[in-house]
Amino acid sequence: MNSERIVSVRTYAVVWVSLLILTVTTTGIAFIDLGGWNGFVAVTIGIVKALLVILYFMHIRFSQRLTWVFAGAGFFWLAILLGLTMSDTLTRAPVPPPTVATQVGVQPR
Amino acid sequence: MSEANLALAHQFDDPEQQLDASTTGMWVFLATEVMFFGGMFLGYTAYRLAYPEAFADASNLLDVWLGSINTAVLICSSFTMALAVHSAAEGRRQKIILFLILTMILGAIFLGIKFYEYYHKYEEHLIPGENFTYAGPSPRQAEIFLSFYFAMTGMHAFHMIIGFGLQTYLVIEAWRDRFSAAYHTPVELIGLYWHFVDIVWIFLFPLLYLVGRHL
Numbered sequence: 001m002n003s004e005r006i007v008s009v010r011t012y013a014v015v016w017v018s019l020l021i022l023t024v025t026t027t028g029i030a031f032i033d034l035g036g037w038n039g040f041v042a043v044t045i046g047i048v049k050a051l052l053v054i055l056y057f058m059h060i061r062f063s064q065r066l067t068w069v070f071a072g073a074g075f076f077w078l079a080i081l082l083g084l085t086m087s088d089t090l091t092r093a094p095v096p097p098p099t100v101a102t103q104v105g106v107q108p109r
Numbered sequence: 110m111s112e113a114n115l116a117l118a119h120q121f122d123d124p125e126q127q128l129d130a131s132t133t134g135m136w137v138f139l140a141t142e143v144m145f146f147g148g149m150f151l152g153y154t155a156y157r158l159a160y161p162e163a164f165a166d167a168s169n170l171l172d173v174w175l176g177s178i179n180t181a182v183l184i185c186s187s188f189t190m191a192l193a194v195h196s197a198a199e200g201r202r203q204k205i206i207l208f209l210i211l212t213m214i215l216g217a218i219f220l221g222i223k224f225y226e227y228y229h230k231y232e233e234h235l236i237p238g239e240n241f242t243y244a245g246p247s248p249r250q251a252e253i254f255l256s257f258y259f260a261m262t263g264m265h266a267f268h269m270i271i272g273f274g275l276q277t278y279l280v281i282e283a284w285r286d287r288f289s290a291a292y293h294t295p296v297e298l299i300g301l302y303w304h305f306v307d308i309v310w311i312f313l314f315p316l317l318y319l320v321g322r323h324l
Contacts, residue, residue: 006195006198006199007191007195009192009195012188012191012192012195013188015188016184016185016187016188016191019184019187019188020181020184020185023177023180023181023184023314024177026314026315026319027173027177027319030173030315030319030322031322038319038320038322039320042315042316042319042320043312043315043316045315046311046312046314046315049308049311050308050311050312053187053304053307053308053311054304054308056191057187057188057190057191057300057304057307058300058301058304058305063129063132064129066129066133067129067132067133067136070133070136070137070140071136071139071140073140074136074139074140074141074142074143074144075143077140077143077144077147078143078144078147081144081147081148081151082147082150082151082154085151085154085155086154089155089158089159090158
């Protein structure tokens with residue numbers, strides 16, 4: 001058994017307390033108006049929490065590089081999924097409401 | 110069985126390589142899970158960008174306090190799961206069982222609070238469908254938000270119930286003294302699964318419960 005794999009209880013406890021503090025922080029910040037940045041801050045704190053769980057609780061920090069590749073692959077493809085879809089939905093021009101002509105099936109002139 | 114577990118499968122050089130192979134395989138499975146939940150997160154994001162006000166209004170129907178308590182409960186259960194894996198790596202049988210049971214109790218508290226929330230939504234006619242009633246300005250769009258809420262938290266709860274079953278299996282196997290410092294791969298892999306389920310909730314909580322406070 002590789003001794004490097006065994007993360008100390010102390011490390012787990014520090015990560016656990018950090019995650020609880022970040023949970024309180026994200027809930028608290030949600031009640032403060034950041035002028036449109038609330039969503040961004042909430043997701044950023046979420047990413048930090050997820051990284052703490054992945055690196056320490058899931059031992060990725062102490063894993064071999066091949067495991068990094070597989071762990072990264074899922075999130076890499078998720079980034080493609082979100083990135084390409086958002087490049088469409090965020091750049092669409094607003095669609096005008098249907099006119100009376102199109103509603104009754106008459107071709108607009 | 111215990112002897113067979115300890116034995117090294119012939120295709121591996123040493124136990125460490127065997128554990129690395131199992132861990133990598135588990136991460137391949139988790140990558141498919143990232144894609145599975147990713148589809149729902151994508152749908153949520155697209156509709157939230159389309160109807161930001163309606164999603165914020167509908168989000169206020171959810172109880173932030175129950176949501177944040179549940180987040181804390183789930184983080185604690187991830188911590189006890191990490192300690193169970195740690196105990197397994199040290200070959201301490203009683204501690205594995207203790208921490209697994211603690212994890213399951215915390216998981217049960219989470220599901221209990223979730224059930225209580227669902228029941229309230231049912232009583233308030235907020236389940237999308239025939240009886241959906243909503244007093245706010247855009248009921249159809251609020252219904253879309255609640256559909257995402259039930260689909261995403263429902264799939265998450267379903268994963269937790271599966272995790273519960275897997276942990277029951279681990280408790281029984283640990284009770285039978287099947288794990289040792291040399292062989293505890295199932296504890297390690299089910300631990301990875303449980304932490305993944307925790308990560309899903311880490312994103313569900315702000316996206317579903319907190320968007321309503323401020324856009």
